Amino acid sequence: MKSWLKELVRGKPADFVEIRLEESMLTQIRFMGPVLQNIAESVSFGGNVRALVNGGWGLVCFNRLDDLEHRVDQAIAQARQVAALATTPVKLAPVNPVEDRDPLPPGVDPAALDLGTKKAILDGYNAAILSFGPPVVSSQIRYRDIHSRITYVNSEGTFIERHSLDVAANIVAVAMKDGLTQFGRVSMGDKAGYEVLRGHEGEVLKACQRACEMLEAPVVRGGQYPVVCDPELAGVFIHEAFGHLSEADNVYENPRLQEVMTLGRRFGEAHLSVYDTGLEPGVQGYLKYDDEGVPTRKVYLIREGLLVGRLHSRETAGRMGELPTGNARALDYRFPPIPRMRTTAIEAGEASFEDMLEGIELGVYAKGAYGGQTSGEMFTFTAEEAFMIRHGRLAERVRDVTLSGNVFFTLKNIDRVGRDWTIRGGAGGCGKGEQAPLPVSEGAPHIRIQKVIVGGKGT
Amino acid sequence: MTRQEDFRPENVLETALTRCGAAEVYYHQSTSTPVEFDANRLKQVRTAYSAGLALRVVADGKIGFATTTKPGDEAGLVERALAAARYGQEATFAFPCPEATAAGPDDFHHRQVAEFPLERMIDIGRDFVNAVIAAEPAALAAARVQKELKQVRLLNSAGADLAYRRTGFSAFFAIELVEQENMLSVYEGRWSSGYPGDEIPALQETALEHLRQGRTNVPMAPGSYPVVLTPHAVRDLLGPLRACLDGSLAERGISPWTNRLGDPLLSPTVTLEDNPLLPDGPMSAPFDDEGLPCRPASLIRDGVLAGFYLDLKSAAGLGRRPTGNGLRSGLESPPAPALSNLVLSPGEMSWRELVKDIDRGLLVVHLMGAWAGNLLAGEVSGNVLLGYRIDKGEIVGRVKDCMLSVNAFEALGSRLRGLSRETGWSVNFRLPYVAVDEVSISTKTG
Numbered sequence A: 001m002k003s004w005l006k007e008l009v010r011g012k013p014a015d016f017v018e019i020r021l022e023e024s025m026l027t028q029i030r031f032m033g034p035v036l037q038n039i040a041e042s043v044s045f046g047g048n049v050r051a052l053v054n055g056g057w058g059l060v061c062f063n064r065l066d067d068l069e070h071r072v073d074q075a076i077a078q079a080r081q082v083a084a085l086a087t088t089p090v091k092l093a094p095v096n097p098v099e100d101r102d103p104l105p106p107g108v109d110p111a112a113l114d115l116g117t118k119k120a121i122l123d124g125y126n127a128a129i130l131s132f133g134p135p136v137v138s139s140q141i142r143y144r145d146i147h148s149r150i151t152y153v154n155s156e157g158t159f160i161e162r163h164s165l166d167v168a169a170n171i172v173a174v175a176m177k178d179g180l181t182q183f184g185r186v187s188m189g190d191k192a193g194y195e196v197l198r199g200h201e202g203e204v205l206k207a208c209q210r211a212c213e214m215l216e217a218p219v220v221r222g223g224q225y226p227v228v229c230d231p232e233l234a235g236v237f238i239h240e241a242f243g244h245l246s247e248a249d250n251v252y253e254n255p256r257l258q259e260v261m262t263l264g265r266r267f268g269e270a271h272l273s274v275y276d277t278g279l280e281p282g283v284q285g286y287l288k289y290d291d292e293g294v295p296t297r298k299v300y301l302i303r304e305g306l307l308v309g310r311l312h313s314r315e316t317a318g319r320m321g322e323l324p325t326g327n328a329r330a331l332d333y334r335f336p337p338i339p340r341m342r343t344t345a346i347e348a349g350e351a352s353f354e355d356m357l358e359g360i361e362l363g364v365y366a367k368g369a370y371g372g373q374t375s376g377e378m379f380t381f382t383a384e385e386a387f388m389i390r391h392g393r394l395a396e397r398v399r400d401v402t403l404s405g406n407v408f409f410t411l412k413n414i415d416r417v418g419r420d421w422t423i424r425g426g427a428g429g430c431g432k433g434e435q436a437p438l439p440v441s442e443g444a445p446h447i448r449i450q451k452v453i454v455g456g457k458g459t
Numbered sequence B: 001m002t003r004q005e006d007f008r009p010e011n012v013l014e015t016a017l018t019r020c021g022a023a024e025v026y027y028h029q030s031t032s033t034p035v036e037f038d039a040n041r042l043k044q045v046r047t048a049y050s051a052g053l054a055l056r057v058v059a060d061g062k063i064g065f066a067t068t069t070k071p072g073d074e075a076g077l078v079e080r081a082l083a084a085a086r087y088g089q090e091a092t093f094a095f096p097c098p099e100a101t102a103a104g105p106d107d108f109h110h111r112q113v114a115e116f117p118l119e120r121m122i123d124i125g126r127d128f129v130n131a132v133i134a135a136e137p138a139a140l141a142a143a144r145v146q147k148e149l150k151q152v153r154l155l156n157s158a159g160a161d162l163a164y165r166r167t168g169f170s171a172f173f174a175i176e177l178v179e180q181e182n183m184l185s186v187y188e189g190r191w192s193s194g195y196p197g198d199e200i201p202a203l204q205e206t207a208l209e210h211l212r213q214g215r216t217n218v219p220m221a222p223g224s225y226p227v228v229l230t231p232h233a234v235r236d237l238l239g240p241l242r243a244c245l246d247g248s249l250a251e252r253g254i255s256p257w258t259n260r261l262g263d264p265l266l267s268p269t270v271t272l273e274d275n276p277l278l279p280d281g282p283m284s285a286p287f288d289d290e291g292l293p294c295r296p297a298s299l300i301r302d303g304v305l306a307g308f309y310l311d312l313k314s315a316a317g318l319g320r321r322p323t324g325n326g327l328r329s330g331l332e333s334p335p336a337p338a339l340s341n342l343v344l345s346p347g348e349m350s351w352r353e354l355v356k357d358i359d360r361g362l363l364v365v366h367l368m369g370a371w372a373g374n375l376l377a378g379e380v381s382g383n384v385l386l387g388y389r390i391d392k393g394e395i396v397g398r399v400k401d402c403m404l405s406v407n408a409f410e411a412l413g414s415r416l417r418g419l420s421r422e423t424g425w426s427v428n429f430r431l432p433y434v435a436v437d438e439v440s441i442s443t444k445t446g
Helices: A002-009 A068-083 A115-130 A201-216 A231-246 A255-260 A314-320 A353-357 B009-017 B074-087 B118-135 B197-213 B231-237 B239-244 B247-251 B312-318 B351-356
Strands: A016-032 A035-053 A056-062 A099-102 A136-154 A159-177 A180-190 A223-229 A274-277 A299-303 A343-346 A362-375 A378-390 A393-398 A402-406 A414-417 A422-424 A430-432 A435-438 A441-444 A447-455 B022-038 B041-059 B062-068 B140-156 B161-179 B182-192 B223-229 B272-274 B297-301 B342-344 B360-368 B379-391 B394-398 B402-407 B416-426 B429-443
Touching (some): A002 A159, A016 A068, A016 A115, A035 B074, A068 B041, A115 A159, A115 A201, A115 B074, A159 A201, A180 A201, A223 A231, A231 A402, A255 B161, A362 B360, A378 B360, A378 B379, A447 B429, B009 B041, B009 B074, B041 B118, B118 B161, B182 B197, B182 B416, B197 B394, B223 B231, B231 B360, B231 B379, B239 B247, B239 B379, B247 B312, B351 B429
Parallel strands (some): A035 B062, A099 A159, A223 A362, B223 B360
Antiparallel strands (some): A035 A056, A223 A447, A274 A299, A274 A343, A362 A378, A378 A393, A378 A402, A430 A435, B022 B140, B161 B182, B223 B429, B360 B379, B379 B394, B416 B429
16 A cells, blocks of 8 residues: 555656545434434545646545545645736745654543443433423533544655544533523533543533523623633633634735734733644644645744744745645545644643732633634634632623634733643634634633723623 | 555555445545635635545444544554543434435536636636725725535445545625724625536625625614624524434434424514535535435424434434435544524515615624624524614614624514525525514613
């Protein structure tokens, strides 16, 4: 297989050719209340050929291998078609060819749990929610694990075989009263095996209690507030606020944005440092090599408040004259690799939780994350739960807290960085264009941000 | 070209039925060709072939599901489906017998799309790039023009052996302009089963109009204002309705509308229908992904809850007739209630009149992040990615750093000002502009 693949990409009339082959087994289990909505195992098999000719890319995706040689020719022909109109040369950042394997960590066995055992663990959580009693009326549980084996070869001599196992679940308690529905959620995900699935009994009960309490909580009053974010929300915040803008495909062909995103420019105070890494073992976003066969490294995006780096594919790094970072990722063989995050984190600071609340006359303490989105300089992130802060103390619970910021002032408005620090994956993943959900994780301490715009009634 | 001979759905059905009482095989094959422009240049041409099988079995009264895209994996597929059935849910429905469909197998296979040359797809993108550069040399244009050929075949143990073909054509245009710390991004797109050639110039013109209009920023004090939402933003406003009308949520009693059939829940001007038979609808099909004939499903009629959108399972749970909305969101997903082409009936005024009627308010073109709220509580809250302040009926400039929050049940109920007579497509929704009173707007205040 190896010599056959290496032969297929050698000496082709193209500047660069790569082949990715992939076989994966996906297990899905889904409950809605007592009903097992789905239990399934899926085999996915396929591959792609990507070719670069005179600044144009061609990509062909397929499910069968027997005419792979023809696929290579087809990808090159498509790249030529693009090249006919190309005005800008593409120069890939140089990378040393590597031959390597990246197996699962010792002791991680994708066959360790059978379908029945996985279901039995989830049955336990489901029973805990369904027996909690009113106003908890139902549950929603989504579980997925995917074990992939990927073979990568390119025309520069790189050949990599890697395995990955991604396990994720979302367990939700649903409470209802007088036509109002509220949720309490436990989300988990990692790449270190099935252990992440066990031991959440206490969190599930807390999620039930939270859903009940949210029924009584008023909708937050909209406005501009100082906001204290817990580590989970702070992680999603930095992913949305700065991670996406750091993906160099936004910048590398946009001269005006390059002026704004010049390395060395100040984006935050000296207590703010942000990095993205593929080297955090066991968590979602761990990658030894990215999907262009580039070894991943830890890259600082902001160091002591200053912009110091960005997330590159070989094309964006080559164009900008910067070093590749190993951030080119593809959701699977159906898509091309593009700059994406891995594990994105805010480094811990020195503030205690009391320091966070200090001096806030009226503010919001927002915890957990339902999601977020970004476009250009503006971004949103939605908290799972929230409390008002009044006169420096935590006060009543509020609900439906969606926050919004702008990269050019919100990061500078971070005035406290906590000394606690938590890393989290989850079932949601990251979406960019058509490629979602890509496993990523975020690390952060508590942070405090001044002047956050909070949507809500009664403005 | 991936050929159907890679997978033999008949053999899978036959093998499965030697081991269990009932089975359904779904075969899906597609070839899509996206042409992608970015930063004013053609960057990539792709061809993606995909084919695969999904098998549902009922063994000892329980359901199992499995899928594969690996040629030669038919035996493994049957084993996995049977293994899943050991733990599966009891079947509460039967696979349907074949029925006459209102549309034929090739009704949504448009020859013009199937034969559309790659060169012309490239031309569409290049024309847009040139128009943007002519309008503003510092702006960057992106375009994605794609065609798709899809084939579906569905066989079940009740005797169904159905097939159809559908074409898809989409054109998506975006512009980005950076002026120091001010970024403007605008986008427009159209998804269709036919070739929407007539509409492409208008989409491009709308994007260019936003490029002109969106360059002046104006402040707006926080408060409660009347707003006009474009079809893209109306799609976000309908998020809660989509959730509340979902048969699987109604079946579980989680939808607040579960026992409200026949009740007036919204303004009498609101009529909502799912129509899988629109000739150019991006999701049109003769039968759904469980083999039931597709037909229009009335969801809200003159503000009254008329029905939910249902698959076989939720229909059985609610004791209602399935509506042909059992759709698969991908090969790996089993059928679940989903919308095909959602149509909100238009009103009588033009959207410009809706704007003219507003003394001080907001025209909201695009919302961001509004999907993440508690939809079953009706809450829609998002950043106004592109919106304009309206003063005395005129658009005066763009409002940035602004959050919009509204309860959809109120917005489409007592606070509804009106619906436009013009409609536009937002992916698979065909929607008018909607004007709403008393919408909460939070803005940056120093």
